[in-house]
Amino acid sequence: MGKDVIVACDFSSAEQVYAFLDKFNGNGKKPFVKIGMELFYGAGPQIVREIKNRGHKIFLDLKLHDIPNTVKKAMAVLSNLDVDICNLHASGTVRMMEAALEGLTRPDGTRPLLIAVTQLTSTDQESMENDLLIREPIDKVVMHYAANAKKAGLDGVVCSPLEAGKVHEVCGADFLTVTPGVRFADGDIGDQKRVMTPAEAKKIGSDYIVVGRPITAAEDLVAAYERCVAEFVD
Numbered sequence: 001m002g003k004d005v006i007v008a009c010d011f012s013s014a015e016q017v018y019a020f021l022d023k024f025n026g027n028g029k030k031p032f033v034k035i036g037m038e039l040f041y042g043a044g045p046q047i048v049r050e051i052k053n054r055g056h057k058i059f060l061d062l063k064l065h066d067i068p069n070t071v072k073k074a075m076a077v078l079s080n081l082d083v084d085i086c087n088l089h090a091s092g093t094v095r096m097m098e099a100a101l102e103g104l105t106r107p108d109g110t111r112p113l114l115i116a117v118t119q120l121t122s123t124d125q126e127s128m129e130n131d132l133l134i135r136e137p138i139d140k141v142v143m144h145y146a147a148n149a150k151k152a153g154l155d156g157v158v159c160s161p162l163e164a165g166k167v168h169e170v171c172g173a174d175f176l177t178v179t180p181g182v183r184f185a186d187g188d189i190g191d192q193k194r195v196m197t198p199a200e201a202k203k204i205g206s207d208y209i210v211v212g213r214p215i216t217a218a219e220d221l222v223a224a225y226e227r228c229v230a231e232f233v234d
């Protein structure tokens with residue numbers, strides 16, 4: 001898959017997400033969408049089937065983390081939903097990630113892409129040391145988790161666009177970097193701390209950008225989506 005813009009559909013109901021996607025009917029584009037826990041738990045797996053039927057690619061952002069056997073079985077269910085990307089926490093260990101890949105792989109050998117969350121961006125050095133008793137520098141932990149994901153056979157990681165270049169150095173150019181924290185140069189930053197424009201993310205080598213409010217809260221959301229695509233993909 002090539003570079004693409006993934007729209008974070010952080011809505012709480014199916015009606016809201018359909019109203020949002022209907023806006024794109026006019027321009028013939030079917031944005032790649034990210035479905036997170038809120039929508040999935042609220043609307044159920046049917047929301048995935050429905051959005052798939054409408055012709056969208058789906059990144060199902062459920063961040064699995066459990067014992068290897070449980071994750072393997074859960075991944076088999078997600079694979080049957082025919083999503084394009086799903087994810088898990090790299091902190092679940094290499095063995096858990098390997099089990100996840102096994103579960104995800106269909107009898108015909110195909111499977112959705114699988115990417116790992118390293119350290120959440122809401123975790124900082126202090127909380128990592130005090131709460132998790134991890135005393136290494138956070139950048140080193142992030143790269144170690146990315147290397148573990150690569151070792152387990154995963155396709156990439158979710159990371160800050162600021163980390164994308166380093167992840168490619170450590171794990172190779174083919175290892176995918178999926179990066180949230182994207183804002184237009186003239187846009188609102190909101191609660192994101194370290195942001196990049198779509199053009200900067202492209203320059204630094206992100207493979208996919210995940211963009212929520214700059215598109216979903218825009219007055220003209222189709223224009224905002226197309227601006228992202230123009231800066232990042234074209």
Ligand code: C5P
Pocket residue numbers: 008010036120121122158159180181182192210211212213214
């Ligand atoms: O609205 P905004 O563009 O900030 O949305 C970014 C999306 O990416 C949200 O769904 C958010 O949960 C997700 N995300 C993030 N930072 C991470 C991981 C996921 O912003 N480190």
